[in-house]
Amino acid sequence: MSNQPEIQSTSRVGDVLFGGAAKIASGGIVLIVLIIGIFLLSNAWQPLLDNSANFFTSTEFRASTKPPRFGVAALLWTTLLTSAVALAIAVPVAIGLALLLTQYVTGRVASAIAFVIDLLAAVPSVIFGLWGIKIFGPAIQPSAHLIENLLGWIPLFGDGQVASPGTVFTASLVLAIMILPIITALTRDVFAQTPRETIEGALALGATRWEVTRLAVLPYGRSGAIAAAMLGLGRALGETIAVMLILSKVARFDVSVFSGGETFASIIARNAPEFDTPYKAGVYISAGLVLFVLTFAVNALARVVAERGKAKS
Amino acid sequence: MSKRIEVRDLDVYYGKFHAVNQVNLTVQPRTVTAFIGPSGCGKSTVLRTLNRMHEVIPGAYCTGQVLLDGTDLYAPGVDPVAVRRIVGMVFQRPNPFPSMSIYDNVASGLKLNGERNKQVLDEAVETALKGANLWKEVKDRLDKAGMGLSGGQQQRLCIARAIAVKPEVLLMDEPCSALDPISTLAVEDLIHELKESYTVVIVTHNMQQAARVSDETAFFNLKAQGEPGHLVEIGPTEQIFHNPTQQATEDYITGRFG
């Protein structure tokens, strides 16, 4: 009996301190997120009550009319469309690059390619925006016209009434380039962690290099790649300045990728001068609230996918 | 379905490092040959040259000949991928393919060979799993993940995967070193049965195991750390264990090594 206290009181001051600090920090982060959410909601509350358009289905967004008329349908469409197209382009390229860097080239060549890709991540988004609207956009106009001519009968590729390169199409491609480095880096890391034994198992069966990739590397890295894509999506959804510089404003909403429009982030940034009254600001904050929920959901989903993958392997 | 292996004047290098010096040996079809010897003497290295698996390590190469029923595996124009399809390998640590079912793991080699017929695959999977003494344990959960099996079951799954393609030769590099005694016994029994259809070469650190499973034993040694390993002698297991011709072999067998 007398020994028991001794057993229990081994010195764990460090553990307790560290555990406490970690708890406080993580609790703090949750608190901050909550406070941001509450801030957004409280500011948007009054305008939302007064809104004379349907917040979820209207494509209008007018903060200055009395009462205000605003809805997120168009913003949601443009935001999701730019991000989805960007992701559809960036993910295959990133996976290809990650496979190239881990399975096909090694040594200096691999480091050189990886360096160039990482360099892309260091370019400020405002530069991407300028480059997108002034150089890249005009350069891809011919291909845009080609697609429009071929597939114009599908509304998604219809004539968007935007003559300039300031289209969803341009914005999506630039976004794809912007999210490419992070997706590539993360997928490369998971692919590189494919256990040597698994790879050799495939090789010993007489698998070619591509078959090794298919049997060992891709199944092993799949959940990691999905998580990386989700993180890239999170970035694309929230990207502001580049999208704002590229997208042209349009008078009427159009679903086409060759139309302009606004995303949640771009409309808020572009209309910052209108935040002169808390009430008008609140109208835009309501859009911010939806974006907040959206990116939060995407990130949470990425976590879940990554965790599930971990548990399995 | 089983072939004779002849190794002639084999030297193996990892870049500049000379790992194995002048190995000459013959493995008869339908026998089990055990490679024994101290750590670092090149057992795995020699084993891997038998299906050109050493080539996947950057800088590794060998000189000499490895003949499979008279055909040199290193002759110009021989495709290492094709070699590995007829010389199968089982590793030290079980390595089933992740997120693949038991069935798909076993079928993977056949699918690589282009087999798509469901009925053929079903039969081959069943035969291989029975051959690996695993059928009874998994027949009701073939669609479950291979990773979900116990270590011993995973190793037998890997053996099933290797024999599903009906290789000429089966190489095993310490296949039981990660297994408990009961699983080890199961694998040893299996090796006895495999001998009826395959040429088996097994690397082991376990003397009793070598004595139990093998017909022939090859003893490898190295003079000193950093020196290349070499084959000391090869002969019937009985003779190597009870009446070796070399002093070094006797020292190693009786534990008077080093």
Ligand SMILES: Nc1ncnc2c1ncn2[C@@H]1O[C@H](COP(=O)(O)OP(=O)(O)OP(=O)(O)O)[C@@H](O)[C@H]1O
């Ligand atoms: N990938 C490699 N790169 C460089 N040298 C290697 C490599 N693999 C093995 N070697 C070297 O080759 C020699 C033989 O190694 P090998 O793995 O064949 O020994 P082993 O007899 O299988 O030993 P163990 O019983 O510990 O498995 C050792 O000196 C080892 O350091």
Ligand SMILES: [Mg+2]
């Ligand atoms: Mg070894």
